[in-house]
Amino acid sequence: MISVRNVCKSFGRVQAVQDVSLEIQAGEFFSLLGASGSGKTTLLRMIAGFEAVTSGQILIDGQEMQDLPPHLRPINMVFQNYAIFPHLNVQDNIAYGLQRLGIAKAEQTRMVGEMLEMIALPGYGTRKSSQLSGGQMQRVALARALILKPKVLLLDEPLGALDKQLREQMQLELRGLQQRLGITFILVTHDQEEALTLSDRVAVMANGAVIQVDTPAGLYNRPANRQVAGFVGTMNFFEASLQSDGPSVSAATAGLGRLPLKLDPKRYGKSMLVAIRPEDFTIHASPVKGGVAGRIAARQYLGGRQVLYVEVEGRASPVAVAAPANRTGDPWAGAEGQPVWLTWPADAMTLLDPD
Amino acid sequence: MARYTGFHAPNRTLAIYAAVFAFVLYLPILFIPIFSFNSGVYVKFPLEGFTLQWYVDLFNREPLKAAFWNSVKIAATVSLLSTVIAVPAALAIARYRMPGKAPAVSFMMLPLVLPGLIMGVALLGLLNRLGVTLSLVTVTIGHMVICLPYAISVLLPRFVGFNRSLEEASADLGEPPLRTFWRVTLPCNYPGILACMLMTFTISFDEYFMAFFLSGPKSTLPMYIWGQLRFPQDFPSLLALSTLILLFSFALIFTSLRLSKVGQTAQTGAQK
Numbered sequence: 001m002i003s004v005r006n007v008c009k010s011f012g013r014v015q016a017v018q019d020v021s022l023e024i025q026a027g028e029f030f031s032l033l034g035a036s037g038s039g040k041t042t043l044l045r046m047i048a049g050f051e052a053v054t055s056g057q058i059l060i061d062g063q064e065m066q067d068l069p070p071h072l073r074p075i076n077m078v079f080q081n082y083a084i085f086p087h088l089n090v091q092d093n094i095a096y097g098l099q100r101l102g103i104a105k106a107e108q109t110r111m112v113g114e115m116l117e118m119i120a121l122p123g124y125g126t127r128k129s130s131q132l133s134g135g136q137m138q139r140v141a142l143a144r145a146l147i148l149k150p151k152v153l154l155l156d157e158p159l160g161a162l163d164k165q166l167r168e169q170m171q172l173e174l175r176g177l178q179q180r181l182g183i184t185f186i187l188v189t190h191d192q193e194e195a196l197t198l199s200d201r202v203a204v205m206a207n208g209a210v211i212q213v214d215t216p217a218g219l220y221n222r223p224a225n226r227q228v229a230g231f232v233g234t235m236n237f238f239e240a241s242l243q244s245d246g247p248s249v250s251a252a253t254a255g256l257g258r259l260p261l262k263l264d265p266k267r268y269g270k271s272m273l274v275a276i277r278p279e280d281f282t283i284h285a286s287p288v289k290g291g292v293a294g295r296i297a298a299r300q301y302l303g304g305r306q307v308l309y310v311e312v313e314g315r316a317s318p319v320a321v322a323a324p325a326n327r328t329g330d331p332w333a334g335a336e337g338q339p340v341w342l343t344w345p346a347d348a349m350t351l352l353d354p355d
Numbered sequence: 356m357a358r359y360t361g362f363h364a365p366n367r368t369l370a371i372y373a374a375v376f377a378f379v380l381y382l383p384i385l386f387i388p389i390f391s392f393n394s395g396v397y398v399k400f401p402l403e404g405f406t407l408q409w410y411v412d413l414f415n416r417e418p419l420k421a422a423f424w425n426s427v428k429i430a431a432t433v434s435l436l437s438t439v440i441a442v443p444a445a446l447a448i449a450r451y452r453m454p455g456k457a458p459a460v461s462f463m464m465l466p467l468v469l470p471g472l473i474m475g476v477a478l479l480g481l482l483n484r485l486g487v488t489l490s491l492v493t494v495t496i497g498h499m500v501i502c503l504p505y506a507i508s509v510l511l512p513r514f515v516g517f518n519r520s521l522e523e524a525s526a527d528l529g530e531p532p533l534r535t536f537w538r539v540t541l542p543c544n545y546p547g548i549l550a551c552m553l554m555t556f557t558i559s560f561d562e563y564f565m566a567f568f569l570s571g572p573k574s575t576l577p578m579y580i581w582g583q584l585r586f587p588q589d590f591p592s593l594l595a596l597s598t599l600i601l602l603f604s605f606a607l608i609f610t611s612l613r614l615s616k617v618g619q620t621a622q623t624g625a626q627k
Contacts, residue, residue, distance in 0.1 A: 048523075048527060049526075050523055050526075069526070069531075069532075070523070070526040070527050071526045071527070071528075071529050071530055071531050071535075075527070076527055076528065077523075077524075077527045079520045079523070079524055080520075081518070081520060083518065083520040083521050083523065083524035085521060085524070085525075085539060085543070086521075086543060087542045087543055096525070096528050096530075096538075097528030097529045097530075100529055100530060100534070101529075144524075144528065145527075145528075148528065148529065
């Protein structure tokens with residue numbers, strides 16, 4: 001439905017977006033996830049038409065878009081700061097795009113009313129935009145875009161300015177809205193949790209390039225490279241060199257010792273990274289067979305769960321290990337300095353290139 | 356020892372300094388209204404008696420009325436034209452990167468600091484060369500030269516601070532560039548534009564040098580005042596006239612400054 005083909009963008013000598021190709025399906029909630037400067041916003045602005053592509057094509061339903069100005073594209077956008085028109089009240093903001101479509105006043109009023117209903121702000125039509133809270137402005141911005149029934153809705157960090165509670169509530173509402181309307185949403189965010197919560201698929205961007213496109217679970221469980229593994233969730237990386245002894249392959253790992261691998265390493269003798277998620281470790285208070293010995297260096301209590309930082313021999317930084325925390329008897333309260341043993345299942349290990 | 360009242364407490368020394376500063380600045384001007392109500396012809400203490408006769412007298416002077424309307428016509432034209440010209444210019448300066456922009460903008464602002472005398476002589480020379488007959492039109496042209504840099508300097512900070520994503524939103528919602536300008540850029544910046552019009556009106560209305568060099572047989576109000584200074588018995592009437600002009604100018608400038616502030620806070624309010 002939306003095809004981004006070999007799109008590049010350079011500002012002078014700076015390559016902001018490098019050869020990005022994406023296929024986004026109709027009705028999909030798609031996210032562009034990346035740190036600031038990764039090129040995600042530039043890519044979104046090229047889709048909207050605010051930036052020209054340096055090279056490449058952007059197609060919507062097979063029609064080339066890259067040479068059209070923004071007002072001719074079947075796309076609407078929710079801006080990062082909402083861009084609510086300060087000189088217009090709520091209903092005039094929402095009806096802004098209807099004027100040039102030649103829709104009768106009465107019909108406009110009916111459509112605006114419907115939108116106000118949808119964003120749960122009925123009766124707010126005559127409010128001044130300066131009287132709106134951040135969350136309300138966000139809803140008005142959504143209504144103003146959706147009233148035009150766009151094929152694609154672009155959202156540029158729409159929840160970034162809201163506080164944590166409101167943000168989580170709006171995430172649920174956004175997802176519900178998208179599923180109800182069936183419009184393709186493309187979201188730009190630097191918040192990996194937000195991308196995982198909302199999206200059908202996520203494109204992770206770094207240095208102007210897309211480094212992996214996958215479902216949220218796919219990104220988390222099968223990161224394609226170190227950057228994705230480090231950016232999505234927390235990940236422990238262990239430097240390892242692969243060795244072949246006879247038929248089996250093992251990795252000499254800094255911190256975890258020599259590990260037999262069931263994975264299929266293509267390059268023996270190479271230095272690689274073994275990556276293990278904090279929640280894949282099991283932590284024991286007494287020695288267990290095959291367990292790696294360590295010592296709790298620090299504890300990070302997060303309410304319903306906690307992260308224990310375990311120092312192990314041969315690794316400079318401690319290993320992050322997730323452990324449950326509940327009201328009745330937390331075995332790790334005050335456990336700093338205590339010796340512990342770590343075990344993990346073999347299939348929890350992901351083998352990655354070090355760079 | 357004095358109790359510590361906090362880092363941001365009012366500073367009395369500074370307050371006194373500011374009061375003295377304002378007093379010295381406005382003391383000479385204060386004499387104008389005072390003596391305009393004095394029944395004596397000569398400006399000297401003690402005051403003789405209170406009168407409104409000088410104000411009444413103004414309304415019986417036909418040349419004064421003519422000069423006043425000339426000045427109003429010129430000021431209105433200058434205010435409108437220079438604002439219309441300055442809006443796109445200031446927008447372009449605020450928006451676009453172009454090579455040599457900084458020196459070009461400084462060059463445009465130069466008439467702000469050039470002596471009016473020099474500008475007047477220069478324009479007179481040029482217009483003479485071109486064979487243009489001096490009239491109120493040439494005065495208007497001269498005032499435009501002076502007012503344009505003022506107009507741009509009033510508008511520029513507004514446009515620089517203007518949230519461009521509002522225009523992007525308008526384009527995104529289907530409006531082509533000119534309609535976006537009409538529906539978003541203009542209404543969002545109207546306080547600045549109005550401030551610009553008031554400011555240029557005041558400058559043109561009070562201007563003397565350009566009018567002196569470039570006017571034909573018809574004169575402007577400041578020229579009329581200068582001409583009447585020769586007659587001592589007319590002086591109190593001039594004081595009355597000056598008082599009215601002062602009030603009028605103060606009102607305009609005050610409104611213009613208020614306007615730019617009002618609009619700016621509304622704008623930032625919408626950006627949060």
